[in-house]
Amino acid sequence: MTTENRCSAAASDGQTTLVAESYDRETDSIIRTYNFHAHDISGLFRALKIETFESWASYELDKLDIETLNSGYGLGIHHDGRVTLRMRSAVDEYPYLLHTNRELLLMLQGRKPLSVFTDEEPSTNGIPPLFPEIKFDAHVGMGRFVKDEYADAVDNGLHRLRWVFYALPEEAWRIRAYILLLETSKHSGWNEGFERMQGSLLGYSEQENDFHIEFQRMRIQRSA
Template identity: 40%
Template sequence: MGTACLRFVLQAVDPALGCPILEAQFSLETIEPLVAILGDEVRDVLDGAIWELDASDLERLSAVVGFVFPRQFGEVRLVEWSTLRAVPYLIHTEFELALMLEGRKPFAAFGDAYPNDCFEAWMALFDPFVEEGRFVRRIIDQPFPSPKRNASGETVEGIRSVYVALRGEEWRIEAWIETWKTAALSGWNEALERRQGELLGYTEWQCDWWAVNRRDVLTPRR
């Protein structure tokens, strides 16, 4: 076998936190072995799609990857390896709720077109903690002049931004909004990039690393 050039990650997702709690990585020369057992649509994973796996999928997959991934920890999904995994600290994306409950992340920002059942289900995980008063949340809808069709052919009515902060850190919501207003007037720059990282709860050394090492191939952090 030659050198593997595609990397994938299996994830077990905690249903209450919405984040991976167990992961395993594997590599393949091509995606064809996955196509053979999961079907042609699994190619969408190479474009950023998330592929959910059931028990029979995992059983067939084990013959390809050489190990059995457990199912008892939560829903199992397949994703492509991301360049963000090469960053020497945890990127908060997907771990927002868990980090906020631990007090390690003061603020998170989300956005997507609406209506979107998947996005709403994800945001609903924050509801109990907003109701308890542990989190402060602001939702801003920006309706389109008229409904549009997204890439999947679904009708969307606008863009929904959801901002969530720890109680006492809600000032970060307005500060975040102001950074984007500034960017709209002056354009994005390194100072705004650092400010974004600080508001999201990244440490000084993490912001320093990001400023030096960030490349176009790195997708946006949250």
């Protein structure tokens, strides 16, 4: 989604809709979402000491920031875990719960059979992975999940993309199916059929996949 589209999804009638998300400390998963409207967005950014608020970015808030939002907008955000702030975007229009940033909690609840993450292959520069790998790996060690990896060259072989899979033990077949999906799409290109299969492997229902596919079609039509 372009910055322009994200902004239009977040702003209307002279106000900007923002989303604060609080995370569970143990699973690093979103457990509550707070939507609110800001009429003076520049003033709010100054109060939160955010010099430049990018429409696509998510900003982690400290305790003082949270208190500023609670007192100014009556949100009642809990302080114990991590809290982030971002602009409302098109993904917030989905009528069902998206798994993004909720993967570990949903898997522990048995509501998600497979989680898939991508990152560049580990290097010596000490940059941590873009997902809570250590927290997931702890459950692999206890037998709650199975883990597998798949590497693929990108940018004409200059980089290698690392795919990391976690599945419930009885759902481990989904990992091989997902890798087959990736390998096949390299030859045929990505399409709606692959998109639907991906959603099913990740645990979305047929009705949720129907909405997602139609939503993507509408976005493409609007941007054309």
